[in-house]
Amino acid sequence: MEVGQMQRQWVDYTKSLFLEGLLDGQFLQLQQLQDESNPDFVVEVVSLFFDDSEKLLNDITRALEQPSVDFKKIGAHVHQFKGSSSSVGAQRVKNGCIPFRNFCEEQNIEGCIRCLQQLKQEYYLVKNKLETLFAMEQQIVAAGGSIPMLELSF
Amino acid sequence: MEVMKSLSDVADSKQQQEQQQQQQHFHVLAVDDSVIDRKLLERLLKGSSYKVTCVDSGDEALKYLGLIDHDDQKPTDSSSLTSPYPQQSSSEQEGSKVINLIMTDYCMPGMSGYDLLKRVKGSSWKDIPVVVMSSENVPSRINMCLEEGAEEFLLKPLQISDLKKLQPYLLKTLDQPSSSIDSSNNLVVEEIGDDDHDGQSKINEEINKGSVMNNTNASSISKRKAVTTETSDRIPKMKGLVVA
Numbered sequence: 001m002e003v004g005q006m007q008r009q010w011v012d013y014t015k016s017l018f019l020e021g022l023l024d025g026q027f028l029q030l031q032q033l034q035d036e037s038n039p040d041f042v043v044e045v046v047s048l049f050f051d052d053s054e055k056l057l058n059d060i061t062r063a064l065e066q067p068s069v070d071f072k073k074i075g076a077h078v079h080q081f082k083g084s085s086s087s088v089g090a091q092r093v094k095n096g097c098i099p100f101r102n103f104c105e106e107q108n109i110e111g112c113i114r115c116l117q118q119l120k121q122e123y124y125l126v127k128n129k130l131e132t133l134f135a136m137e138q139q140i141v142a143a144g145g146s147i148p149m150l151e152l153s154f
Numbered sequence: 155m156e157v158m159k160s161l162s163d164v165a166d167s168k169q170q171q172e173q174q175q176q177q178q179h180f181h182v183l184a185v186d187d188s189v190i191d192r193k194l195l196e197r198l199l200k201g202s203s204y205k206v207t208c209v210d211s212g213d214e215a216l217k218y219l220g221l222i223d224h225d226d227q228k229p230t231d232s233s234s235l236t237s238p239y240p241q242q243s244s245s246e247q248e249g250s251k252v253i254n255l256i257m258t259d260y261c262m263p264g265m266s267g268y269d270l271l272k273r274v275k276g277s278s279w280k281d282i283p284v285v286v287m288s289s290e291n292v293p294s295r296i297n298m299c300l301e302e303g304a305e306e307f308l309l310k311p312l313q314i315s316d317l318k319k320l321q322p323y324l325l326k327t328l329d330q331p332s333s334s335i336d337s338s339n340n341l342v343v344e345e346i347g348d349d350d351h352d353g354q355s356k357i358n359e360e361i362n363k364g365s366v367m368n369n370t371n372a373s374s375i376s377k378r379k380a381v382t383t384e385t386s387d388r389i390p391k392m393k394g395l396v397v398a
Binding site: 026029030032033038041044045048049052076079080082083084086087088 | 188189190191193194197198201261263289310311313314
């Protein structure tokens with residue numbers, strides 16, 4: 001595949017992530033912060049997000065398994081997750097945190113468990129998609145091309 | 155007439171040059187418990203040629219400012235103190251430690267941004283502008299911070315367009331009147347979009363060099379700043395390039 005074709009594929013794939021609501025404008029902000037002096041900025045931030053998220057999901061899972069559930073602690077984790085997902089533009093993950101926090105406040109364990117399931121789904125989905133996107137970027141760069149800049153508005 | 159005009163032009167451009175040079179030494183202390191937000195903030199600020207120090211808690215911030223043991227310390231002799239950080243007796247600079255702006259997250263485990271704000275405003279660093287950031291738009295919280303002396307309250311996630319809101323506070327620390335700011339030309343700040351609600355252009359693409367910055371405001375979030383204290387910050391959209 002030649003570079004132009006790869007780039008077009010990348011553009012289409014990226015657009016689909018926005019159209020499906022997986023990513024929002026904040027992700028574009030990250031892309032705009034990537035330049036020659038910070039060529040891997042997006043991957044770096046998203047990698048931090050992945051690491052942070054795995055830990056948060058583990059902590060939340062364990063907390064829900066305790067005989068006496070600490071809803072306050074879980075709420076704090078969810079708040080953190082909401083913040084980090086918002087900062088990288090992972091829109092559906094961010095949105096999944098909102099009902100979760102409400103259930104924490106209500107101390108509704110069933111609701112929390114359901115939300116955690118949902119959150120895990122959304123997280124692994126966006127993780128998967130972003131990893132695919134980054135792989136495409138690597139291919140473009142390896143072929144001597146550069147990653148396109150998108151201008152999108154909704 | 156002509157001579158007068160060109161002399162003042164020269165004076166202006168010299169002032170602009172000076173401002174630019176000084177901006178490159180602006181030092182921001184950023185406080186946030188989220189590693190992702192610290193990274194984002196650091197990149198945003200460095201993109202405007204500011205020097206950034208990131209800490210992950212209010213306690214670390216106080217340590218950095220030399221406030222950990224005493225609130226209003228005005229030391230004559232620091233030899234009795236065990237803190238490894240030098241004490242400051244002047245608000246803005248002493249020796250090598252200059253801080254022009256403090257940016258802090260509101261919600262942090264342990265000491266909150268509000269608590270940190272109070273400590274700073276009650277210390278020898280009280281003249282340093284403090285900006286509080288939060289992911290939540292809670293009017294009572296915002297008012298509380300502003301009343302306690304915060305210069306600005308910004309909503310997270312921070313964006314490139316938020317940086318221009320910081321300029322007036324930074325330039326104030328140079329003892330320059332803010333009316334001399336001509337932000338479209340002087341400052342090394344990337345202008346990508348604005349709080350522009352006049353409608354967006356249709357989707358278009360650019361398959362081009364990665365380093366070209368496009369003018370875009372894709373995230374049509376309605377309010378970047380929770381409290382609008384002045385309408386003069388609605389600066390018209392400008393194009394700009396980051397000098398990295």
